[in-house]
Amino acid sequence: MAAPSSSLAKAALLLCLAVALAPSLGRAQTFPVTQCAADRFRSDLGCTAGDVSITGIKLAPGGPTSCVGGTSVTADLDITVNFSTPDRWDIGIFLVNDGKPPMAMSSNGGAAVCSVGVLPTTAPFLDLDGASIGIPADTCGDGNGRINGNTGSGVFRMTGVPVRCQAINLSGGNLYIPFVVSWDNQSSPSGSTCRSNADPVPNTKSKCNSPNTTVATEVAYGTVPVVVLPQITKTNNTPNATMGGTSVYTVVITNTTGVSLSGASFADPAITGLNVTGVSCAAGGGATCPAGLTVAGVQGAGVTLATMPVNSTLTFTLTGTVTAAAGATLTNTASVSVAGQSNTASDTDQVLPRITVRAQTTGGTAAFNYTGTNGVGTFSLNTATANPQTSTTFNATALNTATTITQTPPALWTVGSASCTDGSSSFGSLSGNVLTLAASDLTAGRNIVCTFNNRPLGADLAVTAAVNTPVPTAGNTVTFTLTVTNLGPDPTTGAVLTGASLPAGYTLLSSTASQGTYSAGTWTIGALPVGGTVTLTITARVNDRDVAPAASAYSFTTTASSNLADTVTANNSATASVTPPVPRLSFVKVADRTTARPGDVITYTITVTNTGTGSARSVIMLDPLDEYVAMGLNAYGTNVAFSSTDSTPASGLTMPAPAYSNSSTTWTAYTATSGGGGAPAGYDNNVRQWRLPMNGTLRPGGSLTVRFQTRIK
Incomplete structure (x- = not known):
C-alpha cells in the first residue's frame, strides 16, 4: 500500500484531535435563564438575518383582554415561528419582560429580563443535531423550510410570560411585546450542545431576527389584542365618611400606555348614599380637559377625553355630601374606558356610626343634661317638651372606639335603665349615670339610638x-x-x-x-x-x-x-x-227546793256577773212573781226583804231599796205592806214584780249575789 499523502495525514490528525476533544466541546456556556439575547451575546445585536422569524403572537384562550399601561401582565402565548429554506439549529425565542429594546444590551438601555423559550424536538419542529445523529444531549428544537408539510411554519406555546403593558406606534393601542428569535447556523457539536432555555444565543450578532418597529407589518408580529389602558387612581379627603359630611374625591387619569391616547372616556357613576354636587378638571403634561363637564355627564354615560399625550394627566375633583342612605361602607368607583375595555379605581370609606340620645321619663317630667365622648356633644333634653325627647344625631369621630354618654339628672330623679339599639339588637352597659358602648358596638354605618329611662327617686x-x-x-x-x-x-x-x-x-x-x-x-x-x-x-x-x-x-x-x-x-x-270594752251580764237564779206545798217558804238566790271587758252601769235586777206566791218582806230582818253577797274584789255594786209593782204586765208602783192582800204577816199577796236598781258600777269580772223569799199560797 502506498503511504498516505501529507494532506491526508494532516486531516487524520485533525479528526483524531476532534474526537479527543469532543467531551470538552460538548456543552457551551450556560446563561441565566431570564438573560436576554444581547446580554448573552455580550454585544448589541444587528438581527438582520431572516433565516428564522416570528410572524405572529397570539393569546392562548382565556388570556387577558386589557392591561394597565406601565404595569406587568402575564399571559400564555402561542408563537408562530417561520423558517426559510436552510437548516437552522437551537432556536431561541426571547420575549422581553421589561418592555425595553430587545437588541440592545441592558447596559446600553436594552432589555434586561426576558422569558426565554426553546423549540421542542417534536413535530412540526425537528431534531437535526440531537439523537438523530448520535448526540442525545442536545434537546433544543431545530427547523427548516420543509417542516409542517413544507410550510416552514409551526406554533410554539410559552406559558406564564410576564410582559410590560405598553403600546407603541403602529400597535393600534394594543399590547406590543418586543422579541428576538436567535439560532445557530451549525449543528452540534460544531456549534454547541443546547439542553435548555439557559443555552440559546445568536451564533453571530446578525443570526437573529426582531421586528422593525417603523414597519406596520412587522409591528403586527409582536402585537396581541390586549387593549393598553391608562392608569386611573381615586382618593378622597377623609378615611371615613360622616352622614351629612362633605367628601371630596380626586380622580387622576395618567396616560401610561406608551403612545398618544385618543377616544378614551371617563365615568364616575352615582351611588346610593352620596349626592355629588360638583365636578371640576385640571390638566397636566399637555392634556386638555373635556369641554362642558357636568355631574350628570360624569355620572351618566361618561365624558369623552381629548387626546392625551404620553404621561399627561387629567385630574377630576368631585364634591359630594354623604346622605342618610349610606350603609356601612361608601364605595365610589370611577373608570376610564378605551375600545370597550375599562380600568377602574375605587375609594371605599367606612361610614362612621351615628348616635342619637333620647330621654324618657315615667312619673313626671324633668330636664336632663348630657355629655359624651367620640363625637357625642354636650346638650340638654326636657321631657316636658316631648316624652321621650330626642337629641340631634351625632356622628362618631372614630370607629371601633369605646364611647360613653353621661346623664346628669335633676334633684330627686334617677336613671332607672339605659341601653342602645340599632334596630336589631340591644347593647350598652349602665353604671351609675354613665352609659358605655363597647368598642365593638361602634361599627361602620350603624345607626345607634340610646335611651335613658328616668324616674323620680322613690x-x-x-x-x-x-x-x-x-x-x-x-x-x-x-x-x-x-x-x-x-x-x-x-x-x-x-x-x-x-x-x-x-x-x-x-x-x-x-x-x-x-x-x-x-x-x-x-x-x-x-x-x-x-x-x-x-x-x-x-x-x-x-x-x-x-x-x-x-x-x-x-x-x-x-x-x-x-x-x-x-x-x-x-x-x-x-x-x-282593739275591740272596745263591752260589759256582758250573766244572771243565775236558783231555788233552795225543787217542790213546794202551800204554806212552804222558798228562798231564791240570784247572781249577776259581768263577764265582759267593760264595766256595767245602771244595772237593774228585777223579777216577776206569779200569782201563787206572796213576797216575803221580813226575810232578813224587819222590812228587810233582800240580802246580798259581794265578790272579791268588790263588784262595785251596792244594794238599793227595792221597788214593787202590783201588776205583772206593766210596772205599777206599789208599796208593799205586811199582810197585804190577806197574806200572813211579813208577806204581801199583791206584789207581782220587784226591782233593784243597783248603785255603782259592775266591774268586769265582778259579781253580786242577791237572795229573797216567797211563800206558796
Missing part, C-alpha cells in the same frame, strides 16, 4: 300595726307595735310616720322607737335604706267606756311618708285598734 314605705291583746279588758295595758319598711327602689332620708296619737280610749304609758323620735303622735324616722325596717312600740292603758263612749276612740290610723315619691299608696297606712 321609696315605697309599707306600714304595719299590731297589738298584743286585740280584745283587752278596760284598765289593762296593751302594746302597739308599728313598723315602717322601705320597699325601695331608693333609700330615703326623710321618713316620717304620722297619726300615731292615742285617742281617748287609751292612756299613754310609754313608747320606744328603734330609730328616730316619737312625740305628739309623730314618729320622725329619718334615713331608711332600701329593705330597712324600723319599729315603734307604744304601751297604753285601755280606758273604759265612761271615758271613751265612742267605739272609734279605740282605733287610730298611722301613715308613713318621706321626701321621695311613693307610687304605691295602698301600703302607706295601717290601723291600730
